[in-house]
Amino acid sequence: MTDPAQGAASSTLDPQIAALLKRDTAGLVTAVIQEESTGEVLMVGWMDDLALHRTLTTGRSTFFSRSRGEYWVKGETSGNRQRVREVRLDCDGDTVLVKVRQEGAACHTGDRSCFDARQLSAVVVDQPEQAGS
């Protein structure tokens, strides 16, 4: 606990927030990360109570890695940090939307967003169904 943003009195998630969360079987909620300035969706990660607490109290996005089973602070090794600007919880409590200012690339591939590289072919219906309505 050397992080100055985490006082001894705030080492766990606010119980009022914790009570709103609907965690999955692994104790996690989905975290959608959005660039505040452009609205671009950058990445999706996972947070347990402690990761959310750290995200809310340190100003930096913190996740729980499902594959590695450990916490990670975005940009801690790459330098491509996320400064938290706003955090919102969805209606059923299983997803947070974190608006950030992204420094550098959000994706580990070097892309700006994790969604840059792969577009799937989709049928687009241009006309709203207005006949008779």
Place this chain on the structure above:
Amino acid sequence: MTDPAQGAASSTLDPQIAALLKRDTAGLVTAVIQEESTGEVLMVGWMDDLALHRTLTTGRSTFFSRSRGEYWVKGETSGNRQRVREVRLDCDGDTVLVKVRQEGAACHTGDRSCFDARQLSAVVVDQPEQAGS
């Protein structure tokens, strides 16, 4: 199979797309729904292969409900439909980003977005750490 957008030859997900997916233990990927015109994140749902297939081929967002264990087409009962404009897969294949044109409210509460109602108090660090760098 009365949906005219689903021919007999395309009743399952394209195997090349299916091979890219990293599903969770329930066989699902996360689906982030974003309003194309504003960039607003509207909601997050879940898709299995068939829900993604339907989303890609019918022009309408289709989800798999984890709580009800059934498929649902957004707006089928409320009329607040989503017309698919673009679908992207993230770098590790466990999340799709679906850009849509939302008709009416996206949230079942009547809010435009499922993230409208609850903002969590978060520390915002305004100054990038520039000293010495």
